[in-house]
Amino acid sequence: MASDDVWILGINMTKFGKHTDKDTVDLASQAAMAALADGGVTMADMGMLAAGCLMGGGGIAQMIQKQIGQTGIPAYNVSNACATGATALRVAYMSIKSGECDFGLAVGVEKLSGVGLLSGGSRKDDGKTWNRSGRYGAVAATDGRIGTDTMPGVFAQVGMEYAHKYGGADFALFAGISEKNHAHSTLNPLAAYQKRFTLDEIMNDMMIAYPNTRAMCSANCDGGAAAVLVSDAKLKTLSLEQQRRAVKISASILTSDPYQEACQVLPDVNTLTRRAAEQAYAKAGIGPEDLDLVELHDCFATAELVHYDNLMLCEPGGAADFFKSGATWRDGSMPVNVSGGLESKGHPIAATGIANVWEVCHHLRNEAGDRQIQGAKVGLAHVIGLGSACGIHILEKSGL
Amino acid sequence: MPEQIPFVEYLQLAPTPHLVAHQCTSCGARFFDRRNACASCFGTSFEDASIATEGTVRSFTIVSFAAPGIPVPFVSAIIDCDGTSVRGNLTNVTADPEHVSLGMKVRLTTYTVGADEAGTEAIGFAFEPAA
Numbered sequence: 001m002a003s004d005d006v007w008i009l010g011i012n013m014t015k016f017g018k019h020t021d022k023d024t025v026d027l028a029s030q031a032a033m034a035a036l037a038d039g040g041v042t043m044a045d046m047g048m049l050a051a052g053c054l055m056g057g058g059g060i061a062q063m064i065q066k067q068i069g070q071t072g073i074p075a076y077n078v079s080n081a082c083a084t085g086a087t088a089l090r091v092a093y094m095s096i097k098s099g100e101c102d103f104g105l106a107v108g109v110e111k112l113s114g115v116g117l118l119s120g121g122s123r124k125d126d127g128k129t130w131n132r133s134g135r136y137g138a139v140a141a142t143d144g145r146i147g148t149d150t151m152p153g154v155f156a157q158v159g160m161e162y163a164h165k166y167g168g169a170d171f172a173l174f175a176g177i178s179e180k181n182h183a184h185s186t187l188n189p190l191a192a193y194q195k196r197f198t199l200d201e202i203m204n205d206m207m208i209a210y211p212n213t214r215a216m217c218s219a220n221c222d223g224g225a226a227a228v229l230v231s232d233a234k235l236k237t238l239s240l241e242q243q244r245r246a247v248k249i250s251a252s253i254l255t256s257d258p259y260q261e262a263c264q265v266l267p268d269v270n271t272l273t274r275r276a277a278e279q280a281y282a283k284a285g286i287g288p289e290d291l292d293l294v295e296l297h298d299c300f301a302t303a304e305l306v307h308y309d310n311l312m313l314c315e316p317g318g319a320a321d322f323f324k325s326g327a328t329w330r331d332g333s334m335p336v337n338v339s340g341g342l343e344s345k346g347h348p349i350a351a352t353g354i355a356n357v358w359e360v361c362h363h364l365r366n367e368a369g370d371r372q373i374q375g376a377k378v379g380l381a382h383v384i385g386l387g388s389a390c391g392i393h394i395l396e397k398s399g400l
Numbered sequence: 401m402p403e404q405i406p407f408v409e410y411l412q413l414a415p416t417p418h419l420v421a422h423q424c425t426s427c428g429a430r431f432f433d434r435r436n437a438c439a440s441c442f443g444t445s446f447e448d449a450s451i452a453t454e455g456t457v458r459s460f461t462i463v464s465f466a467a468p469g470i471p472v473p474f475v476s477a478i479i480d481c482d483g484t485s486v487r488g489n490l491t492n493v494t495a496d497p498e499h500v501s502l503g504m505k506v507r508l509t510t511y512t513v514g515a516d517e518a519g520t521e522a523i524g525f526a527f528e529p530a531a
């Protein structure tokens with residue numbers, strides 16, 4: 001008897017890093033074709049395509065089709081900040097859930113090598129005469145005059161707010177999170193960086209926005225990731241090998257931020273993540289204690305700390321002690337970002353929300369080689385896009 | 401004395417400088433920017449509410465690397481002004497972790513951002529340590 005479960009049949013990520021000889025369509029096509037091959041299917045099987053490339057303008061889905069197969073299926077172009085990849089995956093998931101198709105393809109890609117550390121570009125020069133514009137009626141640019149708009153600064157404040165509320169977190173602790181993720185990346189051949197740093201090196205690296213130094217910020221790089229999803233009914237008609245390697249999507253959740261008092265001055269990345277986690281655990285019928293590994297959105301070291309709490313991996317308010325216990329290192333009780341995370345594996349924005357699912361699938365399939373988390377059966381992948389959007393996927397190993 | 405105008409509409413210079421929020425008349429949510437409806441309760445009626453000029457630093461960062469044209473380092477902070485969260489720079493304090501701390505008491509102050517061709521001065525706001 002078939003259920004209404006949706007499975008990941010094939011999945012792939014390109015090497016993250018600098019791809020000077022490939023454009024976004026090349027990287028997306030490479031990941032998509034590899035995901036199809038991994039699943040043992042072709043474009044002729046796909047009933048829909050959802051794709052995103054945040055910085056690349058519109059139409060990436062159709063551009064990919066022209067390179068890998070124009071079959072006339074519905075194509076969805078997705079844009080949802082750093083949650084773009086997770087959103088594309090969820091669009092494929094929902095298409096299958098709705099009964100509209102049996103197979104779906106989700107792709108995320110970005111080229112960010114050489115882009116400065118900060119999005120937002122330069123501040124506009126002041127005009128010759130003061131003219132009010134925008135919703136604050138400002139006479140000139142506000143970035144740097146009324147707080148900061150830069151991502152490292154915004155997420156530094158997110159972490160410092162947690163430190164103020166609960167204590168226990170300081171510069172060295174935040175740097176320690178980065179030390180862990182860089183150490184983890186040494187085992188990941190697809191990571192943009194595979195270099196281990198000492199705590200001293202991290203703390204003495206170029207300061208970007210205290211307490212985030214350069215090593216504590218997500219690494220801009222190029223990369224693509226893609227996944228082929230399949231309905232339970234169709235999966236049951238495929239080979240035993242395909243069924244054995246398939247990974248069940250036990251929960252696919254997307255939230256936006258509910259109104260909170262302070263959200264107009266500092267984005268609240270906590271409430272929507274906590275809500276998504278609650279919904280995901282309820283849907284999957286598991287608790288955080290059942291997870292064997294977690295890939296979470298460490299866009300900055302200061303962000304990883306608050307998400308330990310938001311994903312309920314620790315006691316409320318206990319994220320600092322939780323990290324100090326060593327729990328989130330790969331040999332700890334709750335390995336977090338064994339891929340190296342965004343700080344070291346890299347963060348090609350729209351690819352991230354599929355690449356983190358790939359990492360979890362890799363372990364659940366027992367194919368992660370040197371960095372395999374032994375006996376992994378259940379994992380969680382989390383992304384957050386500022387604005388905000390939070391995507392969480394809970395993934396389970398096939399019982400076969 | 402040259403003509404002076406506030407840098408943003410939610411800064412009121414007289415009689416003494418203070419911030420003014422649009423307050424939802426049904427639920428009390430406060431917004432510094434123009435809103436079509438309340439993000440909390442969807443109400444469409446707002447009234448002006450003066451914000452306390454003293455508060456405590458709930459979070460901060462010291463920005464050392466910013467977009468071209470922005471002087472660094474500077475301290476960006478989130479200040480709890482008697483229950484209303486305000487975003488702003490800290491001023492009259494050395495921009496390093498030894499001099500800025502979570503929970504420190506601050507108060508609103510103003511400064512001249514610059515003058516345009518007509519000589520009109522734009523007056524901005526920031527927060528400084530309160531003794």
Ligand SMILES: [Zn+2]
Pocket residue numbers: 424425426427428429438439440441442443
């Ligand atoms: Zn309201």
